[in-house]
Amino acid sequence: MSAERFAALWESLSPVGRVGEDGGYVRHSWTDTDLVCREWFIEEALDRDLEVEIDRNGNLWAWWGEPEQEGAIVTGSHLDSVPHGGAYDGPLGVVSGLLAIDRLRERGVKPVRPVAVAVFTEEEGARFGVPCLGSRLMTGAFDPAKALRLRDREGASLADAIGRAGLDPDRLGPDPERLARIGAFVELHVEQGRALDHLNAPIGVASAIWPHGRYRFDFTGEGNHAGTTRMSDRHDPMLTLAYTVLATDEVARIHGAHATVGRVDVAPNATNAIAARASAWLDARAADGETLQKLVESIHHRSEERARRDGTHVTMTAESVTGEVGFAGDVSRLAALELQAPVLPTGAGHDAGVLSAHVDTAMLFVRNPTGISHAPQESASDADCAVGVEKLTDLLARLCQ
Template sequence: MSAERFAALWESLSPVGKAGDDGGYVRHSWTDTDLVCREWFVEEALDRDLEVEIDRNGNLWAWWGEPEQGGAVVTGSHLDSVPHGGGYDGPLGVVSGLLAIDRLRERGVKPAKPVAVVVFTEEEGSRFGVPCLGSRLMTGAFDPAKALRLRDREGFHLAEAIGRAGLDPERLGPDPERLARIGAFVELHIEQGRALDHLDAPVGVASAIWPHGRYRFDFTGEGNHAGTTRMSDRHDPMLTLAATVLATDEVARMHGAHATVGRVDVAPNATNAIASRASAWLDARAADGETLQKLVDAIRQRAERRARLDGTQVAMATESLTGEVAFTGDVSRLAALELHAPVLPTGAGHDAGVLAGHVDTAMLFVRNPTGISHAPQESASHADCAAGVEKLTDLLGRLCQ
């Protein structure tokens, strides 16, 4: 696979969803931009004489061979993005999956098992708040009734969004028959860090995904006038929120973990008014589940302690939680042995982590020289991406024969 050939397919998708002057992408699930990305995938799949279908949860599948045969070898990723995120997170795995099928055919491979490229929906959770929603629904890891009640920031329910796209909201939920067809799943992804750059390696193999969770903190106080209320008379939830953000950084460093408050919502959000309510979303990750729990408990306790000082109230709710995923099955061992690539863990969540509890799963990473992800500076050279396609092809070729 040449760098130029990778670039040709990559550049047919890369303009879709670019927003503003920063070079970032806005590709939120079930928006017009996302639908354009999905149409691109369908057209590319049909150009390759692959059979395309959409499952009950909105995930797209492109099949080479008969899926009913079972034991399928599946690759793919997602096409949605975080707000103003990078272009490689997700789409790289989809583009590479299509090119890997091209390369398998060029090598004269006659699959003994069906091969598929999948596009999972709402992996980032940027629109409806739950990451890996498409794969979680398929595997039964998320309640479909709860999913239908999810709202985006404009107030649209998930049920409305998928209904507008032609899906039946009543069919949302576990898909055990489809899951049973899959014999192996391999997700290729941009590395979200600089380990491969330090190792001077274009491609790596994942060993594990750290446990991680998303938590919502709601701080309530007393709204009032910013110019007439004495400082000693205030019950300002913004103070409690700010103290919690600082505590998050301090506690995460103490535990050798990662914790981030990257989203807040304030009411009434006026310059000359003391807030009556403030909400913050915590993203927390650690090397093991025990450390993650200690981290979150410590942050909650610090928030509650500060709330007592401020005369405010705080409530915490867990919005999603994923345990540690260790890629220890036959597919991952095969990847580590055959691809001659470094093996490394990751703190980022992926659809592969959801499927790993049900299907023999592996992940490949492509070098990211900047180490930046979820931001416009995320990058990979066409040459490294082409190397990733070749490694993916090698692995899929072994698995499907």
């Protein structure tokens, strides 16, 4: 696989959803932009004479071979993005999967198992708040009734969004028959760090995903006039929120973990008004489940202590929590042996982590020279991506034969 050949397919998708001067991407699930991305995938799959289907949860599947046959070898990733995210997180695995099908055919591989490229929906959780929603619904890890009640920031429900796209909301939910037919899943992804760059290695193999979760903090106080209310008379939830953000940073450093407050919502959100309420979303990750629990409990405890001093109130709700995922099955061991690539853990969640509880799963990483992810500076060279396609092809060839 040449770098030029990778770039040709990559560039057919890369303009979709690019916004603003910074070159970031906004590809939120079930928006018009996302539907263009999905149409791109369907057209590329049909051009390769692959059989395309949309499952009950909106995930896309492009099949080389009989979809009903058991033991399928699946690769792929997602096409949605975080707000103003980078180009590679997700789409790299989809583009590489299609090119790997090309390379398998060019090598004359005759699969004894069907091979598929999958596109999972709402992996980032950027629109409806729950990451890996498509794979969680498929595996039964998320309640479909609860999913249908999810709403985006404009108030649109998931049920309305998928209904407008032509899906039946009543069919959302576990898909055990499909899951049982998958023999192995391999996800190729851009590295979300600089470990491979420091090792001067274009490709790596995942060993594990840190346990992680998203938590919503709701702060309530007393709305009032910014110009007439004495400082001693205020019950300002923004003070409690601000303290919680600072405590998050301190506690994460103490525990050797990662914790971030990257989203807030304030009402009435007026310059000359003391806020009546505020919400903040905590993203917390740690090397083990016990540390994650202690981290979140400590942040919550400090937030409650500060609320008592501020005369405000705080509640915490866990929106999604995922335990540690270890890629220790046959496919992951095969990848580490066959590809002779560095093995490294990751703090980021992926559909592969969700599927690993049900399917023998492996993850491959492509070097990211900047180490930046979820931002426009995320990068990977065409040459490294081409190496990633070849290594993915090597692994798929072993598995499907």
